[in-house]
Amino acid sequence: MGRLPIAGLCELVLEVEDMERAVDFWHGTLGIPIVEQWAPDDAEPSKEQATQDGVWATWLYIGGNTRLGLWLKRDFTLEERTVKNLPVTKWDSLYDEGGTHVHCAFYIEKNRFEDALNVLREADIAVKIREWDEQETSNDKEYSAYFKDTEQNVIELYTKNMDEAYEDFSGPPQRVVREVGN
Secondary structure, three states: OOOOOOOOOOEEEEEEOOHHHHHHHHHHHOOOOEEEEEOOOOOOOOHHHHOOOOOOEEEEEEEOOEEEEEEEOOOOOHHHHHHHOOOHHHOOOOOOOOOOOOOEEEEOOHHHHHHHHHHHHHOOOOOEEEEEEOOOOOOOEEEEEEEEOOOOOEEEEEOOOHHHHOHHHHOOOOOOOOOOOO
């Protein structure tokens, strides 16, 4: 069996209780730029979301080919939940929510780790720092910083370069290289 030609993480969506509070944290406090917001009639909201006022989804640009979504909980009707539990080929709409994530980790270059910690410290965000002995990368040590966002999602900033760590395992990184502007 061949390898699925995945080149990286495109989207990660976190469920939020309060959109304004979450956006204030991710954009206002951490400085991650907002690239898109969806109101009730955008994308494919649940019936509940279609009746709400205001933004139900916010997208922030993380870097590379990755964006972070902040979505209000999608309260599906009984009918929508019934369809959502069917195989995806039977869906009449998009029910792209499911499972509970444990945490998400964002890559931080090792030489920028202290800069990231300074941003968190200046915002008075509680952080747990871990140091890892590594044999998979050119770094002797890797570092992780764990914190919670305003919606209680566990976020990790991690210095481990997965392209370098897993190059022998997965083959060369699957990348599309193009000139800027093309």
